[in-house]
Amino acid sequence: xxxxxxxxxxxxxxxxxxxxxxxxxxxxxxxxxxxKSSKTLRAVDLKAAELSxxxxxxxxxxxxxxxxxxxxxxxxxxxSGPAGRAERPTSSxxxxxxxxxxxxxxxxxxxxxxxxxxxxxxxxxxxxxVAIHAAGVITRALGAGRVPWGNMYEFLTTxxxxxxxxxxLVLIRxxxxxxxxxxxxxxxxxxVAASVAYWTPVGxxxxxxxxxxxxxxxxxxxxxxxxxxxxxxMSALQLVQSHRQKTIAAGGADKLGFMRLVPNALSLxxxxxxxxxxxxxxxxxxxxxxxxxxxxxxxxxxxxxxKEVWTFVIWVVYAGYLHARATRGWxxxxxxxxxxxGYLCVVFNFTIVNQFFNGLHSYSGL
Amino acid sequence: MSERVNVxxxxxxxGTPEPGVKPDAIDPVAAAVSAAKAEAVxxxxxxxxxxxxxxxxxxSMRTALFLLLLLAVGAVPGSxxxxxxxxxxxxxxxxxxxxxxxKILDSLQLYDVYSSAWFSAIYILLFISLIGCVVPRAIAxxxxxxxxxxxxxxxxxxxxxxxxxxxxADAGIPASDAIDDAAALLKKRGYRVEVxxxxxxxxSLGAERGFxxxxxxxxxxxxxxxVLVSVAAGGLFGYSGQRILVEGDTFVNxxxxxxxxxxxxxxxxxxxxxxxxxxxKFQITFDRESKGKFGQPIDFKADVTTKENPxxxxxxxxxxxxxxxxxxxxxxxxxxxxxxxxxTVRDGAxxxxxxxxxxAKLQGDNYYSSVVIKVPxxxxxxxxxxxxxxxxxxxxxxxxxxxxxxxLFNPQLTLNSYYGDLGLDSGSPQxxxxxxxxxxxPLNARNLPxxxxxxxxxxxxTLPDGKGTITFDGVKRYxxxxxxxxxxxxxxxxxxxLAVAGLVTSLYVNRxxxxxxxxxxxxxxxxxxxxLLARGEDHRLAGExxxxxxxxxxxxxxxxxxxxxxxxxxxxxxRAKTGASGAAGPATPLExxxxxxxxxxxxSPESKKDQ
Ligand code: HEM
Numbered sequence: 007x008x009x010x011x012x013x014x015x016x017x018x019x020x021x022x023x024x025x026x027x028x029x030x031x032x033x034x035x036x037x038x039x040x041x042k043s044s045k046t047l048r049a050v051d052l053k054a055a056e057l058s059x060x061x062x063x064x065x066x067x068x069x070x071x072x073x074x075x076x077x078x079x080x081x082x083x084x085x086s087g088p089a090g091r092a093e094r095p096t097s098s099x100x101x102x103x104x105x106x107x108x109x110x111x112x113x114x115x116x117x118x119x120x121x122x123x124x125x126x127x128x129x130x131x132x133x134x135x136v137a138i139h140a141a142g143v144i145t146r147a148l149g150a151g152r153v154p155w156g157n158m159y160e161f162l163t164t165x166x167x168x169x170x171x172x173x174x175l176v177l178i179r180x181x182x183x184x185x186x187x188x189x190x191x192x193x194x195x196x197x198v199a200a201s202v203a204y205w206t207p208v209g210x211x212x213x214x215x216x217x218x219x220x221x222x223x224x225x226x227x228x229x230x231x232x233x234x235x236x237x238x239x240m241s242a243l244q245l246v247q248s249h250r251q252k253t254i255a256a257g258g259a260d261k262l263g264f265m266r267l268v269p270n271a272l273s274l275x276x277x278x279x280x281x282x283x284x285x286x287x288x289x290x291x292x293x294x295x296x297x298x299x300x301x302x303x304x305x306x307x308x309x310x311x312x313k314e315v316w317t318f319v320i321w322v323v324y325a326g327y328l329h330a331r332a333t334r335g336w337x338x339x340x341x342x343x344x345x346x347x348g349y350l351c352v353v354f355n356f357t358i359v360n361q362f363f364n365g366l367h368s369y370s371g372l
Numbered sequence: 373m374s375e376r377v378n379v380x381x382x383x384x385x386x387g388t389p390e391p392g393v394k395p396d397a398i399d400p401v402a403a404a405v406s407a408a409k410a411e412a413v414x415x416x417x418x419x420x421x422x423x424x425x426x427x428x429x430x431x432s433m434r435t436a437l438f439l440l441l442l443l444a445v446g447a448v449p450g451s452x453x454x455x456x457x458x459x460x461x462x463x464x465x466x467x468x469x470x471x472x473x474x475k476i477l478d479s480l481q482l483y484d485v486y487s488s489a490w491f492s493a494i495y496i497l498l499f500i501s502l503i504g505c506v507v508p509r510a511i512a513x514x515x516x517x518x519x520x521x522x523x524x525x526x527x528x529x530x531x532x533x534x535x536x537x538x539x540x541a542d543a544g545i546p547a548s549d550a551i552d553d554a555a556a557l558l559k560k561r562g563y564r565v566e567v568x569x570x571x572x573x574x575x576s577l578g579a580e581r582g583f584x585x586x587x588x589x590x591x592x593x594x595x596x597x598x599v600l601v602s603v604a605a606g607g608l609f610g611y612s613g614q615r616i617l618v619e620g621d622t623f624v625n626x627x628x629x630x631x632x633x634x635x636x637x638x639x640x641x642x643x644x645x646x647x648x649x650x651x652x653k654f655q656i657t658f659d660r661e662s663k664g665k666f667g668q669p670i671d672f673k674a675d676v677t678t679k680e681n682p683x684x685x686x687x688x689x690x691x692x693x694x695x696x697x698x699x700x701x702x703x704x705x706x707x708x709x710x711x712x713x714x715x716t717v718r719d720g721a722x723x724x725x726x727x728x729x730x731x732a733k734l735q736g737d738n739y740y741s742s743v744v745i746k747v748p749x750x751x752x753x754x755x756x757x758x759x760x761x762x763x764x765x766x767x768x769x770x771x772x773x774x775x776x777x778x779x780l781f782n783p784q785l786t787l788n789s790y791y792g793d794l795g796l797d798s799g800s801p802q803x804x805x806x807x808x809x810x811x812x813x814p815l816n817a818r819n820l821p822x823x824x825x826x827x828x829x830x831x832x833x834t835l836p837d838g839k840g841t842i843t844f845d846g847v848k849r850y851x852x853x854x855x856x857x858x859x860x861x862x863x864x865x866x867x868x869x870l871a872v873a874g875l876v877t878s879l880y881v882n883r884x885x886x887x888x889x890x891x892x893x894x895x896x897x898x899x900x901x902x903x904l905l906a907r908g909e910d911h912r913l914a915g916e917x918x919x920x921x922x923x924x925x926x927x928x929x930x931x932x933x934x935x936x937x938x939x940x941x942x943x944x945x946x947r948a949k950t951g952a953s954g955a956a957g958p959a960t961p962l963e964x965x966x967x968x969x970x971x972x973x974x975x976s977p978e979s980k981k982d983q
Binding site: 009010207209210211212213214216217219276279280283286287290291294297298299301302303304305306307308309310311312315316318319322323325326329330331332333334335336344359 | 433434436437440441443444447448450451455457458485486603612659661665668669670671672692693694695696703705707854855856858861864865868869871872875876879908909911
């Protein structure tokens with residue numbers, strides 16, 4: 007048994023606090039970015055409309071995003087093209103959901119030349135926050151002399167760290183800054199919940215958790231959950247965006263200006279599908295490694311313990327999601343709902359099941 | 373899935389796409405669906421047609437999705453209500469506690485969800501649907517793998533990825549050579565290639581790769597069946613049991629050796645290998661460092677001596693949580709532990725009526741445990757004791773005793789005593805951890821003048837009325853072990869791994885088609901156009917188009933200014949800047965989608981002059 011280092015534990019809590027503080031500032035910056043961008047866009051819109059009539063209102067968003075203007079060219083010249091393509095797109099098919107596509111950000115989610123100062127500040131702050139957060143997670147691990155995911159407090163603090171880190175990693179390649187408020191906001195909630203409701207001092211693992219399977223099984227579960235978190239946000243935005251696109255296409259007023267920073271519904275759906283596919287593989291491993299561990303610990307690889315039931319339910323829901331994407335009439339909005347339901351199950355499994363359901367997995371440390 | 377299979381059956385050239393149309397999501401599907409619907413309302417369906425219709429419905433993608441979601445929903449109640457297989461006594465209690473609806477839930481099999489008729493129906497239907505889906509798809513895919521790549525579409529420019537290259541007239545590469553070059557390059561890239569009309573005016577090639585995508589998908593689904601069958605087989609041929617071992621006890625793997633035994637349906641007692649395990653010593657390490665968890669057990673360790681069979685040499689082994697022993701085809705797990713106070717009971721005649729450890733059942737914090745001692749051999753009357761064992765006894769000012777620590781700092785036995793007929797001779801089985809005191813007469817009890825018995829190790833209490841004595845000799849520890857034999861689990865693991873391999877293959881292999889057409893322009897240049905099409909999800913198709921283009925371009929001395937990749941609507945590809953650079957190109961054939969590129973004016977000397 008490694009020694010418990012209480013001082014390290016106290017440093018860790020300090021770092022967590024500082025990280026939460028930094029995230030809060032980053033959150034404000036992200037929110038500012040959304041507010042400001044929708045304002046600027048509206049202003050540019052107005053000016054453009056004055057200049058050259060309603061037709062030019064498309065320009066602001068198309069400008070600065072080469073690919074999407076190309077998309078428009080192509081879309082215009084391609085009216086006689088493949089009919090089913092927009093339905094279940096492959097690489098080049100995601101050309102926006104018809105009218106109103108030009109009212110959204112670049113579907114490729116690539117960085118544009120446009121300077122969004124608040125967004126940059128927000129990302130910089132998030133990077134700072136995640137660095138402090140990392141220090142918090144590492145000192146916690148050092149203090150306990152083991153992996154930092156052995157009870158609810160640690161699941162939450164480490165989980166929040168992974169969620170933000172995965173988000174920042176994806177940001178390297180894709181401009182998902184429109185998810186910033188969501189991801190950072192969630193991380194703040196998780197850190198606060200951990201410190202207020204689930205605080206646990208550094209300590210040893212209960213014997214049932216002393217296994218290298220804890221390292222493998224839980225790390226993959228946390229990583230997959232972080233990915234599911236991203237796709238949850240994207241699916242929720244997809245629903246809002248597709249509603250908005252429909253309203254605009256029908257000639258309605260655009261009441262959700264900030265949604266212009268968000269790509270069109272189809273692009274959101276495609277990217278969240280890809281991330282969900284990765285996360286599903288991860289969850290499959292979570293399920294399998296959990297079964298192997300259960301066999302080692304309790305002598306049976308599957309016993310319908312509450313935690314096992316919910317892990318299975320989540321797996322089946324996301325399998326349903328992958329199926330839905332290949333089923334006529336289930337793509338788009340319905341698939342997005344499945345992705346959301348799947349994530350709600352993940353949250354339920356983590357919160358309610360851990361605390362209120364008795365089972366062999368009662369390790370929440372409460 | 374039948375929708376898709378139907379499509380394939382109905383079109384004479386399976387998988388031959390209309391130019392530029394994805395075969396997977398086109399109107400024939402809708403046609404098939406509406407055809408099925410039309411069939412459904414036909415008034416004169418014979419029984420065979422009815423069956424076929426039902427089968428089509430059952431194996432459809434929509435039904436599969438519905439059953440999957442139903443499976444998810446159906447699994448939930450098992451986590452909301454106590455389940456018989458794991459907690460039979462809690463279920464009984466639950467039904468007692470909820471007289472209003474407890475019985476109704478029972479009749480809905482909500483305490484046996486995972487073996488209930490309705491849950492079984494869901495997964496059996498799902499797996500029938502799965503088989504009905506996988507088999508035709510496997511056949512169709514087998515045929516597809518053996519057939520040639522589909523014919524070259526008339527207008528490649530309609531494909532999602534399209535581009536053109538122009539080889540100058542003086543390079544000396546005629547159209548037929550160009551198509552050979554392209555074929556060789558694509559073959560090297562893993563495509564299966566067929567060249568058509570090589571020596572004609574418009575040689576072309578069709579190429580396809582990524583057959584493993586569908587193979588992976590089929591393997592994944594088939595392996596799921598394997599997992600299910602393995603689990604079922606484990607239930608049929610396996611067995612499991614429990615045994616409590618006090619330090620010094622030996623377990624022999626025979627039916628009588630078990631405290632509790634649950635055989636699978638096909639179990640035979642000859643399956644049991646007569647190995648033995650003796651518990652020599654059991655140690656617990658308690659957390660004495662952290663404040664929040666002070667006194668929590670952090671390590672359990674059982675030293676055991678095992679023998680493969682009665683004649684085999686003894687072996688010293690260690691049994692821990694998360695670290696089972698393997699013996700005689702079974703796995704042995706450490707699943708519980710507690711204290712077993714040792715007592716000696718003498719009857720009124722002064723004879724030892726009972727001596728040995730008594731397994732104390734955990735009741736509360738810090739190993740606060742209940743103790744029941746039945747002494748049927750005591751004479752003239754049978755004796756019984758019931759009470760508590762506390763490893764570290766504390767007493768509050770109000771007189772309530774509790775255990776202050778899990779370790780043996782101040783062990784104490786507090787007991788009531790009784791005499792009378794224990795009812796053990798009636799033959800009906802009794803729970804050793806419970807004492808029915810209704811028919812017994814109390815001797816010692818807190819509310820009697822005799823008071824309760826309080827013993828520390830070594831102490832002896834004399835019972836009233838000369839009924840005998842009880843001595844607390846000391847404390848041993850006991851462990852609970854679970855013993856399992858599951859012949860299915862190795863297979864389940866194998867199929868699970870196979871499923872993951874299939875899943876990853878299916879998700880990350882991309883099935884793609886490439887067509888290339890060449891021709892000679894009036895002015896002597898060799899014109900090349902190519903198009904790419906994906907089957908299924910493929911966000912890297914645009915990247916593949918770039919790669920294919922680069923390969924072709926490297927093979928020939930190109931008339932660079934005349935060749936352009938065609939900007940397609942890249943909203944979701946893996947590349948960063950291509951969409952934008954493509955847009956920078958001059959007028960493209962797309963302006964005239966119907967135009968023939970090979971004889972087009974694009975890039976011709978005249979059009980160059982115009983610029
Ligand atoms: C035990 C139930 C099932 C589970 C857990 C399951 C799971 C999955 C998963 C995870 C995928 C996506 C990964 C891949 O493409 O390999 C998938 C794809 C697919 N499944 Fe299933 N499946 C089940 C039953 C069925 C049934 C009954 C059918 C047929 C009616 C079916 C037909 C398909 C098809 C056609 C695809 C490919 C979809 C595409 O092209 O993207 N599955 N399934």
